[in-house]
Amino acid sequence: MAPSDRRTAPRRRPRQVRAELTRERILTAAAHVFAEHGYAAGTTNRIAERARISIGSLYQYFPNKDAILAELAVQHIDRGQWTAAGDLDLAPGTLEATVRTFVEDAIGNHRDDPRLLRLMIEEAAVSQDVLAAIARHEKVRTAHVRDVLARHPDVDVGDLDVAAELVLFTVELNTHRFMAAARTVAVETFADELVAMVTRYLRGAG
The missing domain is CATH 1.10.357 (Tetracycline Repressor; domain 2)
Structure with a gap:
């Protein structure tokens, strides 16, 4: 895993069910996009399009794709x-x-x-x-x-x-x-x- 910096910190921790569902949609979409296109081509625009949300909405939760992948890693570790x-x-x-x-x-x-x-x-x-x-x-x-x-x-x-x-x-x-x-x-x-x-x-x- 690569060294971390402030780029990996999520912007928003959802407190409401609707917000949590949106966050999970982003993560699910990102997993598909990264698997299909690779990391370099797995842009936030593609992730937002796959999640069917605006790019602005995505940035309310994650500042970039580094933070999204870091959160996917956390979920992978915790799921086991x-x-x-x-x-x-x-x-x-x-x-x-x-x-x-x-x-x-x-x-x-x-x-x-x-x-x-x-x-x-x-x-x-x-x-x-x-x-x-x-x-x-x-x-x-x-x-x-x-x-x-x-x-x-x-x-x-x-x-x-x-x-x-x-x-x-x-x-x-x-x-x-x-x-x-x-x-x-x-x-x-x-x-x-x-x-x-x-x-x-x-x-x-x-």
């Missing part, structure tokens, strides 16, 4: 949710199935248009809102993963806190990059290899 720890089968012999649930959840959270995902990686500015979303995401999911690892009888690692961070980072980063790339490998093959790698690590030397 993993299966609740209580819903996982933690009986002996199910560690691979538990890891697969993590991997499949991550893949599901990254099934956005690959071109839009690439734009988020390459073009989205690291605004304060993006940094705050990342912090929320990491705190909640690291605690979630640690809870699962602490209760699973097949896990054998030296430090649960470090292990939770490693699992989260490994699954999320690799999935994000894989899903954003022009793929020559099937998603199922990627998932199988990632599950196998993480499972081997969590089982330890034993």
Whole structure:
């Protein structure tokens, strides 16, 4: 993600339902425009036309397309949710199935248009809102993963806190990059290899 400046701050935080709906129309339109035309050609005029609003109305909410893409990145980060720890089968012999649930959840959270995902990686500015979303995401999911690892009888690692961070980072980063790339490998093959790698690590030397 690119460095941030004041350009990424939204102009208006809606307080009324109608205003919030307009803001969401802008973001939805922008996602389509960026995916179809790329970032350079994804102008605010095109976004406003796709959202069926005037360019002046768009600028009431966002000062430019940098701020729009930054907000799309925040939504992407906040939208991802993993299966609740209580819903996982933690009986002996199910560690691979538990890891697969993590991997499949991550893949599901990254099934956005690959071109839009690439734009988020390459073009989205690291605004304060993006940094705050990342912090929320990491705190909640690291605690979630640690809870699962602490209760699973097949896990054998030296430090649960470090292990939770490693699992989260490994699954999320690799999935994000894989899903954003022009793929020559099937998603199922990627998932199988990632599950196998993480499972081997969590089982330890034993």
